[in-house]
Amino acid sequence: MNIDNAAFRDFRESLEHLGSDTPSEILSGEEQVRRAKQTFMDKLDGPMAVDLTTCVHCGMCAEACHYYEATQDEKYAPVRKFEPLRRFYRRELSPMRWLFRPFIRDVTAQDLEAWQELVYDACTGCGRCDMMCPMGVRLSPLINVMRQGLASAGLVPAELRALQIEQRDNDTVFGVGAGKLREVIDRLKQQGIEVPLDKSRAEVLILTTAVEVLLFSAALSATAKIMNRLDADWTISSQGFEAANLGLLSGDEATQRQAAARIVEQAKTCGAKTVILPESGHAYQAMRWEGANELGEALPFEVLAISEFIARELDAGRLPLSTATNGSSVTYHDPCRLGRHSGVIEQPRQVLKALGMEFREADSNGRENYCCGGGCAEYVIKRSAPLRQKAFEIKKREFDETGADVVVTSCANCRINLMIGAENGGWQTPIESLVERVAASLTE
Amino acid sequence: MTLLDFARGPALQWSLIILVVGVMWRFTGTILLGRKEDLSKPRRNTEIRDGLATIFRRSLPEHQFEKKIRFQHAAGYTWHLALFIAVLFSAPHILFFESVLGFGWPHLPNGIILVTAAIALALLLALLIRRLSHPVQRLISNADDYISVVIVIIPLVTGILASAHIGARYETLLAIHFLSVEALFVWFPFGKLMHTALTFPARFRAGAEFGRRGVKA
Numbered sequence: 105m106n107i108d109n110a111a112f113r114d115f116r117e118s119l120e121h122l123g124s125d126t127p128s129e130i131l132s133g134e135e136q137v138r139r140a141k142q143t144f145m146d147k148l149d150g151p152m153a154v155d156l157t158t159c160v161h162c163g164m165c166a167e168a169c170h171y172y173e174a175t176q177d178e179k180y181a182p183v184r185k186f187e188p189l190r191r192f193y194r195r196e197l198s199p200m201r202w203l204f205r206p207f208i209r210d211v212t213a214q215d216l217e218a219w220q221e222l223v224y225d226a227c228t229g230c231g232r233c234d235m236m237c238p239m240g241v242r243l244s245p246l247i248n249v250m251r252q253g254l255a256s257a258g259l260v261p262a263e264l265r266a267l268q269i270e271q272r273d274n275d276t277v278f279g280v281g282a283g284k285l286r287e288v289i290d291r292l293k294q295q296g297i298e299v300p301l302d303k304s305r306a307e308v309l310i311l312t313t314a315v316e317v318l319l320f321s322a323a324l325s326a327t328a329k330i331m332n333r334l335d336a337d338w339t340i341s342s343q344g345f346e347a348a349n350l351g352l353l354s355g356d357e358a359t360q361r362q363a364a365a366r367i368v369e370q371a372k373t374c375g376a377k378t379v380i381l382p383e384s385g386h387a388y389q390a391m392r393w394e395g396a397n398e399l400g401e402a403l404p405f406e407v408l409a410i411s412e413f414i415a416r417e418l419d420a421g422r423l424p425l426s427t428a429t430n431g432s433s434v435t436y437h438d439p440c441r442l443g444r445h446s447g448v449i450e451q452p453r454q455v456l457k458a459l460g461m462e463f464r465e466a467d468s469n470g471r472e473n474y475c476c477g478g479g480c481a482e483y484v485i486k487r488s489a490p491l492r493q494k495a496f497e498i499k500k501r502e503f504d505e506t507g508a509d510v511v512v513t514s515c516a517n518c519r520i521n522l523m524i525g526a527e528n529g530g531w532q533t534p535i536e537s538l539v540e541r542v543a544a545s546l547t548e
Numbered sequence: 549m550t551l552l553d554f555a556r557g558p559a560l561q562w563s564l565i566i567l568v569v570g571v572m573w574r575f576t577g578t579i580l581l582g583r584k585e586d587l588s589k590p591r592r593n594t595e596i597r598d599g600l601a602t603i604f605r606r607s608l609p610e611h612q613f614e615k616k617i618r619f620q621h622a623a624g625y626t627w628h629l630a631l632f633i634a635v636l637f638s639a640p641h642i643l644f645f646e647s648v649l650g651f652g653w654p655h656l657p658n659g660i661i662l663v664t665a666a667i668a669l670a671l672l673l674a675l676l677i678r679r680l681s682h683p684v685q686r687l688i689s690n691a692d693d694y695i696s697v698v699i700v701i702i703p704l705v706t707g708i709l710a711s712a713h714i715g716a717r718y719e720t721l722l723a724i725h726f727l728s729v730e731a732l733f734v735w736f737p738f739g740k741l742m743h744t745a746l747t748f749p750a751r752f753r754a755g756a757e758f759g760r761r762g763v764k765a
Binding site: 148149150151152153154155157158159160161162163164166167168172178179181183184187197198199200203207234235236237238239240241242392393394395396397400401402403406443444445446447449467468471472 | 573574576577578579580581582583584586587588589591602603606607609610611612613616617620621624682683684685686687688689690691693737738740742743746747748749750751752753754755757758761762763764765
């Protein structure tokens with residue numbers, strides 16, 4: 105495992121204190137409800153109205169949710185997680201609201217507080233329930249509107265809120281800014297790995313994340329090796345390198361827009377035709393699918409996940425890899441926002457097979473894959489640790505059933521969460537990064 | 549005016565007006581809420597094909613989920629199918645449709661209709677018991693969920709009784725059957741029976757949205 109264990113311990117330790125000194129937003133209950141309802145009103149659209157009307161309360165979505173599966177606690181049924189939004193819709197927006205209103209209870213501040221746990225601690229927005237619903241209801245966008253409503257009501261959990269405020273106010277995440285990035289790049293340079301920082305013009309803009317800088321610099325190093333091996337015209341911008349989007353994760357749309365705008369601005373400045381996202385599921389979703397919509401204009405560049413970029417280069421025969429893997433076997437964990445939400449499903453498998461490893465598919469995979477249990481930055485929320493650990497047991501069981509020697513994923517957040525689960529449970533199977541595996545197999 | 553005259557006359561007319569106007573009102577009011585244009589570049593431009601595929605695909609559970617929802621899934625589709633057979637292929641129903649539409653079609657023997665209606669009724673009762681007893685369904689259920697099941701069960705019961713001539717004079721049973729169907733018509737636009745009109749649009753949208761991202765939904 106290419107990770108500094110001391111750094112990982114420090115990182116876990118820092119999570120223990122995250123948010124402890126974050127000032128909470130003090131709002132009256134009335135103001136919380138007003139803000140949440142305004143967000144609900146702004147965000148609900150026709151397709152969501154169709155979904156809210158079509159749901160027949162069959163409860164089958166519960167069977168798709170890793171938290172319900174892990175606990176059998178009915179409160180974790182996905183349909184339950186947007187119940188206040190459904191009530192709001194029926195009372196205040198439905199074409200039948202004139203009739204429904206007297207019979208449906210209004211949303212209260214107590215509801216919003218009660219739903220914080222369901223929406224933030226017990227939903228990673230993985231979208232597995234979207235695949236299950238026999239009516240075709242997309243539940244994850246509805247739960248996301250709940251998240252946005254709670255965020256506008258000042259009800260983001262303290263840890264997540266600390267990170268969101270940090271990115272909003274300082275453009276840093278976990279304290280990682282341009283200075284820390286330069287330190288890592290200088291260290292890589294000493295190892296003979298060139299990282300072109302702040303080139304004025306470049307075809308490709310590479311993004312990274314604070315987590316890579318702090319914990320997985322081997323992934324950044326691997327990306328650099330691959331780009332250099334391809335002789336690509338690429339750069340990293342010290343003013344816009346952070347791919348993580350705490351706005352998307354927390355539900356604070358202003359921060360989401362700001363983080364996306366910063367990247368787009370840097371890409372425009374250097375004239376990049378391609379922006380490559382690092383190993384991060386939510387970062388890909390934030391830029392590839394939501395970036396243009398947040399900024400109100402089509403993106404003037406192509407957006408690729410590093411795994412799909414590598415697959416494309418392999419396909420074109422530009423990336424020669426050694427297949428000497430000593431017959432080891434591998435299984436792949438699909439990050440939800442990269443796989444199910446974004447269609448990057450076959451590409452990482454294609455890459456792993458090109459490495460010559462024996463590929464073993466887990467029972468749930470691709471579009472039906474189980475979440476790592478800590479997606480959507482849930483792994484930073486301290487109080488949900490026991491719940492996450494239970495969800496991790498599902499992954500562990502499925503990984504064990506494959507008998508694979510290594511678990512590979514392509515999302516730093518999934519990797520962290522799986523590593524925490526493995527460490528807590530004394531599970532020994534290595535959890536590795538796709539890009540690091542590829543870089544280790546590059547041939548001359 | 550007898551009870552049967554009332555049931556076959558003004559009650560039927562008004563319930564049909566409420567059904568049609570109500571469904572159109574709710575359907576258009578829901579759809580017309582609109583949506584913003586998606587400015588992201590699609591992975592593939594096959595939204596219509598993907599949407600249509602999902603309409604059909606969601607009728608079958610996926611491998612991962614099938615083992616967990618087998619009873620609900622099979623019971624759900626079976627009672628719907630049994631109800632449609634009983635409604636569309638019962639001889640008295642076809643006579644009624646013929647009087648309204650001007651044309652009819654072959655009917656199934658009364659015995660088969662009674663069996664299919666009984667199957668639909670039994671499954672609806674089983675699903676109602678499940679709703680009352682399963683922790684998830686009990687938690688998420690509201691008045692609409694219970695009213696909607698009962699309002700479908702009653703016409704089935706009255707239809708079976710009328711067909712089998714059990715419990716009262718035939719005319720009285722027939723009038724009650726008509727009135728129970730009319731109650732269903734009146735409730736239809738207001739409750740979750742509206743899913744009948746919106747399931748296919750919902751499935752289509754899910755298929756199209758995932759499809760533009762390159763994912764089979």
